[in-house]
Amino acid sequence: MAQVVLKDVVKNYGGVYAVNHVSLTVEDGEFVALVGPSGCGKTTTLNLVAGLIPMSGGTITIGDRDVTDLDPKDRDIAMVFQNYALYPQKSVYRNLAFPLQMRKMDKAEIDRRVQAAAKTLDITHLLERKPRELSGGQQQRVALGRALVREPRAFLMDEPLSNLDAKLRVQMRSEIKRFHQDLGATIIYVTHDQLEAVTMSDKMAVMNGGFLQQYDSPANVFANPVNMFVASFVGSPAMSLVPLTAVSKGTDVVLASPEGWEMPLSDANGRKALSAKSNKVVLGGRHSTIQVHKAQVPGSVPGKVYTVEPTGDVTFAQVFVSGAVVNVSVAPSFQLRPDEPVFLEFDQNRMHLFDAETEMALTL
Amino acid sequence: MSASTEAAVIHRTGIDGWRWFGRLFLVLLLGFTVMPMLWMFITSLKTGFAAMQYPPQWWPTEPTLENYWRLIDPTSSVGQDFLRYFWNSVWVSTLTTILAVVVAVPAAYAFSRFRFPGRTFLFFAVLLRNMFPAVVFLVPLFILMRVLGLVNTHGSLILTYLTFGLPLAIWLLKGFYDNIPVQLEQAARIDGATRFQAFFLIVMPLSTPGIIATSIYSFIGAWNEYIYAYTFLTRHDQMTLPVGIQRFFSENATDWPGLMAATFMMSIPVVVLFLVLQRYFVRALTEGAVKH
Numbered sequence: 271m272a273q274v275v276l277k278d279v280v281k282n283y284g285g286v287y288a289v290n291h292v293s294l295t296v297e298d299g300e301f302v303a304l305v306g307p308s309g310c311g312k313t314t315t316l317n318l319v320a321g322l323i324p325m326s327g328g329t330i331t332i333g334d335r336d337v338t339d340l341d342p343k344d345r346d347i348a349m350v351f352q353n354y355a356l357y358p359q360k361s362v363y364r365n366l367a368f369p370l371q372m373r374k375m376d377k378a379e380i381d382r383r384v385q386a387a388a389k390t391l392d393i394t395h396l397l398e399r400k401p402r403e404l405s406g407g408q409q410q411r412v413a414l415g416r417a418l419v420r421e422p423r424a425f426l427m428d429e430p431l432s433n434l435d436a437k438l439r440v441q442m443r444s445e446i447k448r449f450h451q452d453l454g455a456t457i458i459y460v461t462h463d464q465l466e467a468v469t470m471s472d473k474m475a476v477m478n479g480g481f482l483q484q485y486d487s488p489a490n491v492f493a494n495p496v497n498m499f500v501a502s503f504v505g506s507p508a509m510s511l512v513p514l515t516a517v518s519k520g521t522d523v524v525l526a527s528p529e530g531w532e533m534p535l536s537d538a539n540g541r542k543a544l545s546a547k548s549n550k551v552v553l554g555g556r557h558s559t560i561q562v563h564k565a566q567v568p569g570s571v572p573g574k575v576y577t578v579e580p581t582g583d584v585t586f587a588q589v590f591v592s593g594a595v596v597n598v599s600v601a602p603s604f605q606l607r608p609d610e611p612v613f614l615e616f617d618q619n620r621m622h623l624f625d626a627e628t629e630m631a632l633t634l
Numbered sequence: 635m636s637a638s639t640e641a642a643v644i645h646r647t648g649i650d651g652w653r654w655f656g657r658l659f660l661v662l663l664l665g666f667t668v669m670p671m672l673w674m675f676i677t678s679l680k681t682g683f684a685a686m687q688y689p690p691q692w693w694p695t696e697p698t699l700e701n702y703w704r705l706i707d708p709t710s711s712v713g714q715d716f717l718r719y720f721w722n723s724v725w726v727s728t729l730t731t732i733l734a735v736v737v738a739v740p741a742a743y744a745f746s747r748f749r750f751p752g753r754t755f756l757f758f759a760v761l762l763r764n765m766f767p768a769v770v771f772l773v774p775l776f777i778l779m780r781v782l783g784l785v786n787t788h789g790s791l792i793l794t795y796l797t798f799g800l801p802l803a804i805w806l807l808k809g810f811y812d813n814i815p816v817q818l819e820q821a822a823r824i825d826g827a828t829r830f831q832a833f834f835l836i837v838m839p840l841s842t843p844g845i846i847a848t849s850i851y852s853f854i855g856a857w858n859e860y861i862y863a864y865t866f867l868t869r870h871d872q873m874t875l876p877v878g879i880q881r882f883f884s885e886n887a888t889d890w891p892g893l894m895a896a897t898f899m900m901s902i903p904v905v906v907l908f909l910v911l912q913r914y915f916v917r918a919l920t921e922g923a924v925k926h
Contacts, residue, residue, distance in 0.1 A: 317820075320820070320824055321823075322820050322823065322824075341823070341828070341829075342820070342823040342824045343823055343824065343825070343826045343827060343828065345824075347824060348824065348825075349820070349821065349824045351817045351820070351821060352817075353815060353817055355815060355817035355818050355820065355821040357818065357821075357822075357836055358818075358840065359839050359840060368822070368825055369825035369826055372825055372826030372827050372831070373826050416821075416825070420825075420826075
């Protein structure tokens with residue numbers, strides 16, 4: 271296993287940048303998730319690491335070797351594809367053996383490794399079958415096995431779970447995590463599902479529009495999103511964003527709504543709000559940090575219930591606040607009706623403030 | 635309830651009626667295509683005298699294989715000619731087929747996988763040839779062959795057949811390569827294969843049905859071609875079967891049983907090829923019709 275370093279990696283098609291100066295370091299043995307909406311450049315980035323498409327600029331090193339100009343076969347990496355890409359004409363055994371044969375390993379060693387990989391993944395009984403005779407989950411295991419036999423320096427996975435049904439996906443998710451823990455493998459994992467990224471990875475790299483937005487542990491990305499995109503992309507339901515205006519009132523700072531109400535800010539939040547380029551500030555809050563009241567309490571803001579979605583152990587609701595939709599959650603015993611007026615109290619210590627102009631988080 | 639049962643019965647008879655109509659149509663079609671073949675075979679078993687009788691003998695009173703023996707007897711002049719034509723046809727058709735596959739496989743792969751300037755234009759230019767009747771090219775190609783000094787050589791035929799066979803071969807194969815996920819090659823390249831190995835070891839085996847269909851198509855096209863062979867070749871020892879068989883007409887009186895025997899033997903390779911490889915052929919022509 272080895273460290274993977276991307277430095278200023280660029281891929282452009284004509285004038286369109288698919289990957290725009292992305293730099294990130296994947297430490298030896300780390301599980302990094304590349305996550306973002308479709309077309310954000312995550313798969314392109316992975317293909318650049320694999321060497322499947324030529325780079326337009328920058329360098330990639332794997333371990334101590336600069337692989338920027340190397341063919342995929344010389345990079346000593348393994349890849350698991352979204353559609354598994356098993357060789358249809360070969361049996362499972364020969365699928366697993368193929369990467370070893372290509373490396374001119376002797377037959378006994380190939381057999382030993384294939385059997386070992388098959389045992390690890392519990393597919394020994396499938397070795398003589400053809401890929402089309404396997405279920406989706408089994409094909410997925412074979413694809414993992416083919417990556418595993420070679421003991422590569424790094425594993426690249428391109429949405430490996432997206433073709434599975436929901437139940438199997440959860441199961442394979444924990445299996446891949448287990449696989450990572452047991453092998454101490456360096457894994458770069460592409461997904462559009464932020465939940466997969468949050469639950470599986472040591473670090474997540476959030477991408478959008480070809481740019482790397484934030485690269486940190488899931489906990490940090492969740493707690494301290496650097497900008498409005500990351501804030502709204504990570505977490506389910508998404509963080510609610512309400513555009514407001516910061517106004518100084520003597521020593522205090524309040525957020526004023528065009529609807530006429532004002533929300534006082536704590537000292538620290540007040541200073542953050544004033545650091546924005548203009549006085550346009552976006553208030554961000556996750557559902558778990560917003561209290562819902564039926565009557566006005568100090569610091570709360572008025573809103574109107576839009577929809578109510580009971581899920582059993584928690585009830586989610588969407589509330590219109592100053593023209594924006596705010597996701598909140600309440601206990602199932604707390605009765606809410608559509609169109610009911612409510613008052614929302616944002617937790618001053620856990621609220622987020624963004625500069626409406628730059629869309630960046632405001633920090634002290 | 636009774637009303638719905640009745641409706642169902644009426645519905646059923648409707649389908650059955652169409653089914654019987656369909657069967658009748660197929661039988662007629664079968665008769666239409668098989669009868670000439672059958673008559674050809676029956677005639678080939680007759681003596682020259684029996685073949686000219688009227689009313690015809692539906693089944694020869696004295697069936698004989700003598701016509702066939704004569705054709706494959708290397709000591710008689712007829713046998714010598716026939717075997718030479720046969721060999722010429724095999725040679726020209728086989729070489730055409732091999733060259734067609736050798737050119738079409740990489741060409742189709744390139745059209746399917748690579749984006750290069752003029753790709754679309756070239757691809758449709760390849761088809762342009764097929765929009766004109768073959769005769770249009772007869773004279774220009776003859777002049778070209780004369781300039782190249784290829785008249786009266788098998789090379790002229792092979793080149794010509796390739797210009798006719800390649801466009802469809804490339805189209806057919808491109809469809810195949812389009813249907814093979816590019817990830818298979820990518821996986822192979824990551825697994826340690828070079829680009830060529832990925833193509834040769836993974837992609838090409840998957841396109842075998844396409845390659846076989848292409849081969850059959852090229853072979854049959856070359857095997858049956860008449861007008862170019864008739865124009866480009868004037869020397870007897872160069873002639874292919876379709877032209878050669880014609881000589882059975884022209885010299886002296888027409889030897890019908892001999893002609894039919896020769897024709898029957900000429901159709902054997904095509905029929906055998908088709909029977910052996912038909913399942914690939916059907917698969918190739920319907921490939922990509924539905925998502926697997």
